Amino acid sequence: MKIRIFLFSLFFSACAFAQTKSIQKPVVISSYSQYRASVKANPDNELIEIKKSIPNITLDIRYATKNNFMQQVMYKQARAFARKPVVEALKKIQRALNKKGYGLKIFDGYRPYAITIAFYQKASDKNFVANPAKGSKHNRGCAIDLTIVNLKTNKDVAMATPYDSFLPAAAANYEPVSNEVRKNRQLLINTMKKFKMNVLENEWWHYDFSGWQGYELMDIPFEKL
Template sequence: MKIYFCLLFILSIGHATIFAQQKLPKGFSYVQDIIPEINFDLRYYGSHNFVGKKIEGYDSPTLILSTAATQALEKVEKELNKKGMALKIFDAYRPQKAVDHFKKWATDVNDTLGKKEFYPKLDKRNLFKLGFIAGKSGHSRGSTVDLTIITIHDHQEIDMGSPFDFFGSISHFDSKDIDRVQKKNRTLLKNIMSKYGFKGYAKEWWHFTLINEPYQKTYFDFNVN
């Protein structure tokens, strides 16, 4: 697969850093170009994630998805906005090299920087078997997104019963360990995502894939920048 890049540069002005955008493969878009006000916390660009370090392939804090998935998300965002709510994205397109980084991390049982917050009750050696880590990810096909809902007036996440990327049964959509309000919130997210063409993943309440994704068998590896 050939990917043609425009001239890349980083320009620092005071405390601001400007990242030049690459030329994306056909059928991909920068989410912020289509949904300018989208809220996000790109966890793998920084160290607040289960690995505890910046993940390979995330070169700038920007969101990339297939154009089809982005356009569907725009519809979700507009409907939520009418209710005083909005989306908050944790991860979108994920290069294969990032998935490989996760795989390598999972085999190092002594690397437990994020254990206390993200997998306090699990042995790292079981993460593959339990379905939290895999050799391939739908994110690398460009139409899978991890997200939650926030309230617009204070930008606070609504209570989903467990945080993003928490490895444990409480993160399963139908967990018996969440209360009525948390179940209602998860159902709100699932229903509005389903309305606009996304399907969820039973083991992660935050994980959704566009049903009619354009690249069902292609796993991309261009960097996020």
């Protein structure tokens, strides 16, 4: 009996160890001085404020409000940042869309790592949030959540779901959708891809910058940037 209890305890101890190891925190830059040193070593590491670089872009920073899936304010400031090459790509995308009567609306950009942990703990569907064990491309300053607005009306164009929906229809290739939604979605996907921004399969609004692997995870709050 004692042997069985010992083996039983050993099994669960091993499971607990494996689980702890699987969610081990990755290397994250949380020191502002360390971040500045990385920018000095490579200017592309700088987190640029998107609105300052692209004044005619629209912001709707949902995580600075309670209008989000967390239903609570996550950001102290309604600002959006991204690495320098990402912002340069967004400039080109904005110009391309402006010529067609459209513009970008940003929901989220760089996201401090601590926020990713909070999302993962609360999200009912883990497929729609990043696992902190690996971190998010948002934490690297290389992912943007966005949509398109009509410049004449300043209203969002029609998409299959609202932003941050956990429904199957949020997928980038979901069918069936109306012709209008399909046209809008494809315009966004094609324009973004042209400038090295690739859509995430299960979120029509989420785009990752090609080359994100070269950037480190960050946990610097907006107030310090």
